[in-house]
Amino acid sequence: MAEIPPPENPIEAILRIGAGLWQSRALWAAARLRIADAIGEEPATIGEIAEQTGTRPDMVERLLNALVAIGIFATAGDGRYGHSELSRLLRSDHPMSQRAFVESVFGDEHYEGWGAIEQSVRTGATGFSRHYGTDVFAYFTANPAAGQLFSEAMTATTRLMEMVLLATYTPPAFTLAVDVGGSQGTLISGLLGANAEARGILFDLPDLIERVRPKLGNDRLDAVGGDFFESVPEADLYLLKLILHDWTDAQSEAILSNIRAAIRPGGHVAIIETLLPETPEPHSGYWMDLNMMVMTGGRERRASEYGAMLEKTGFRLEKVVPTPTLLSVVEAIAA
Numbered sequence: 049m050a051e052i053p054p055p056e057n058p059i060e061a062i063l064r065i066g067a068g069l070w071q072s073r074a075l076w077a078a079a080r081l082r083i084a085d086a087i088g089e090e091p092a093t094i095g096e097i098a099e100q101t102g103t104r105p106d107m108v109e110r111l112l113n114a115l116v117a118i119g120i121f122a123t124a125g126d127g128r129y130g131h132s133e134l135s136r137l138l139r140s141d142h143p144m145s146q147r148a149f150v151e152s153v154f155g156d157e158h159y160e161g162w163g164a165i166e167q168s169v170r171t172g173a174t175g176f177s178r179h180y181g182t183d184v185f186a187y188f189t190a191n192p193a194a195g196q197l198f199s200e201a202m203t204a205t206t207r208l209m210e211m212v213l214l215a216t217y218t219p220p221a222f223t224l225a226v227d228v229g230g231s232q233g234t235l236i237s238g239l240l241g242a243n244a245e246a247r248g249i250l251f252d253l254p255d256l257i258e259r260v261r262p263k264l265g266n267d268r269l270d271a272v273g274g275d276f277f278e279s280v281p282e283a284d285l286y287l288l289k290l291i292l293h294d295w296t297d298a299q300s301e302a303i304l305s306n307i308r309a310a311i312r313p314g315g316h317v318a319i320i321e322t323l324l325p326e327t328p329e330p331h332s333g334y335w336m337d338l339n340m341m342v343m344t345g346g347r348e349r350r351a352s353e354y355g356a357m358l359e360k361t362g363f364r365l366e367k368v369v370p371t372p373t374l375l376s377v378v379e380a381i382a383a
Contacts, residue, residue, distance in 0.1 A: 072154050074114050079150035083112070083121075084131065084138035091130035096121045152201035153339075157187065157194060161342045170344045175342035182345050185294075189255065200254065203232045206290065209373040213320065214238045216371045220316045220379070222285035226251050228276055229291045233264055236287065240268055249281050276303050284315040287376075293321050293336070293345040293349055297357065301330070304361035317363060319378040323370075324350045332374065354378045 050323070056064075061183035078084065086092065086100035098105040112129050117122045120138075124130040131139075132175030137146045152158065157176065161184075162176030176184050217240070219225075226249045233250040238250050247268045250260065254273030261271040272281055277299070280286070286307050292300040307317055322333040337348040349357075355365040355378075363380035370376045 076155040078292040079147050091128035148200040149205040152197045168370045224283040226283040227283040227287045227335035280308045286313040294344045308362040322374045322378045
């Protein structure tokens with residue numbers, strides 16, 4: 049019979065959880081320095097890695113040793129370092145690369161926003177606005193390099209989720225779908241691939257649409273720039289993937305009201321978000337909820353909260369579809 053390990057010392061537990069900040073910053077540094085790219089296919093020496101990354105050999109060795117200790121990167125003997133299953137996801141050329149996500153979401157603007165979490169809890173203002181003096185979306189518009197990195201991060205981290213979503217969720221029949229705030233258009237492109245007679249519209253801010261339009265390569269998919277707080281194109285299916293969690297209840301209701309004004313009779317809306325449990329229990333969605341608190345002023349919600357919001361804006365909740373990912377689909381019909 050296997051021996052049951054002793055319970056963790058409470059002091060050690062607190063320190064382990066607190067040290068997550070150090071681990072996160074070490075992971076971010078590896079992504080920012082593109083260490084995984086420097087290692088490449090074969091294990092590399094510290095000298096080779098330092099030369100490729102523009103770092104001091106002794107310092108990058110210390111960073112790598114710490115990351116090896118938690119399973120990111122591996123030692124290969126003779127002073128060389130190679131990849132683990134985790135570090136391969138930090139390579140820029142990996143099909144499921146998370147490098148841009150780690151660099152964007154665990155550093156720079158997000159790091160500064162979380163640094164002001166105390167003010168968010170005390171006042172309700174975002175930590176981001178406390179530090180930068182503007183809201184996050186205005187900042188990314190004014191700083192296109194940061195905005196592009198964030199867009200790449202969101203595309204990278206949701207690509208696998210979208211693949212699973214498209215494999216497990218069948219939307220109601222439609223002839224024209226709008227991906228509201230659809231960024232790079234990967235979700236709507238996948239949806240059209242499974243619905244050969246349908247058409248789609250990628251709808252996002254004009255500057256992003258101008259960058260994305262030449263890359264779409266689908267004659268059934270149009271790209272339209274606009275502001276979903278003002279209006280949205282007419283259609284019979286609307287996709288809202290990781291959109292409403294960016295906004296307050298009042299702002300989310302404004303978006304849904306604009307969709308209700310444009311939707312065709314009998315049309316549907318599919319809200320794709322992380323759903324919090326109806327009563328508190330262990331769930332990773334609570335950490336994303338705090339991220340929304342410090343970054344955007346939005347929040348993660350329970351299914352019942354989305355149901356009330358939909359009823360208020362002229363929709364009727366039809367079903368909630370969980371997926372094997374963190375995302376669920378809240379599907380509603382125009383009432």
